[in-house]
Amino acid sequence: MKSEKILKDGHIHSPYCPHGTNDPFELYIEQAIRCGLDEMSFTEHMPFTRYFTDDKKFLDECSPSKEIIEKYFHDLGKLKPKYKDKIKINTGLEVDFIDGYENETKDFLNIYGPKLEDSILSVHFIKVNDEYIAIDWRPGFEEALEKLGTVERIYDKYYETLLKAVRADLGEFKPKRIGHPNLIRIFNKLYPIEYKNKELLQEIVKEIKNGDYEVDVNTAGLRKPYCNEIYVSDIFKELIEEYGVKKVYGSDSHTASDVGRDFDKE
Numbered sequence: 040m041k042s043e044k045i046l047k048d049g050h051i052h053s054p055y056c057p058h059g060t061n062d063p064f065e066l067y068i069e070q071a072i073r074c075g076l077d078e079m080s081f082t083e084h085m086p087f088t089r090y091f092t093d094d095k096k097f098l099d100e101c102s103p104s105k106e107i108i109e110k111y112f113h114d115l116g117k118l119k120p121k122y123k124d125k126i127k128i129n130t131g132l133e134v135d136f137i138d139g140y141e142n143e144t145k146d147f148l149n150i151y152g153p154k155l156e157d158s159i160l161s162v163h164f165i166k167v168n169d170e171y172i173a174i175d176w177r178p179g180f181e182e183a184l185e186k187l188g189t190v191e192r193i194y195d196k197y198y199e200t201l202l203k204a205v206r207a208d209l210g211e212f213k214p215k216r217i218g219h220p221n222l223i224r225i226f227n228k229l230y231p232i233e234y235k236n237k238e239l240l241q242e243i244v245k246e247i248k249n250g251d252y253e254v255d256v257n258t259a260g261l262r263k264p265y266c267n268e269i270y271v272s273d274i275f276k277e278l279i280e281e282y283g284v285k286k287v288y289g290s291d292s293h294t295a296s297d298v299g300r301d302f303d304k305e
């Protein structure tokens with residue numbers, strides 16, 4: 040338990056997320072106010088720049104289309120004045136880092152960037168041979184395991200991709216916060232590992248610190264049946280504390296009732 044109360048939820052999705060609930064913005068906002076938060080950031084998934092796997096249907100479920108995201112900006116912009124005396128609401132995106140698509144991502148960020156007040160850069164996909172695999176669902180994790188051979192190699196690949204994400208030149212609108220850096224632990228109860236490559240983690244944390252980035256202390260892992268951890272844990276957590284990296288709590292809510300959830304845990 041922490042002594043200090045967390046007053047900001049920095050990672051919240053919206054009714055426009057294709058894999059989330061239809062809870063309207065107002066429900067998320069009212070829940071945040073009820074939790075006693077004074078700031079919240081909507082960080083909807085950024086549309087994919089283009090199809091980088093053959094599974095178009097799957098990608099369409101990962102992030103909204105360009106048309107939908109325009110609606111997201113528009114509707115959120117209209118709502119903000121209504122709540123301005125009660126809570127600070129930031130407009131943002133959760134941007135995927137796709138290894139090899141840095142230029143396309145930069146181009147997209149240059150379009151949306153002027154509208155962004157708070158954003159997150161996340162790794163959900165790893166590139167294995169020439170294929171991109173989403174590691175945060177079980178078939179993806181298991182496909183990566185089959186291709187890479189060991190759980191340790193999946194972790195290596197994930198963290199190497201994360202390091203690239205931190206170092207990547209994505210232009211002036213690159214998000215300042217690194218999303219759920221321990222997401223790869225999502226199936227740690229199914230595939231236990233004591234990850235030993237501390238040097239790689241140290242390299243990542245050093246780059247995070249040098250680049251003046253924040254980390255998303257993401258409580259969604261507590262709600263995943265095979266994770267049961269916050270996505271900043273273990274050695275990684277020790278390192279970010281050692282280096283004095285700024286932490287921003289995020290619920291990663293895809294439903295209004297999850298806003299501000301588990302912020303008293305560490």
Ligand SMILES: [Zn+2]
Binds near residue numbers: 056084293
């Ligand atoms: Zn999502």
Ligand SMILES: [Zn+2]
Binds near residue numbers: 163
């Ligand atoms: Zn994410």
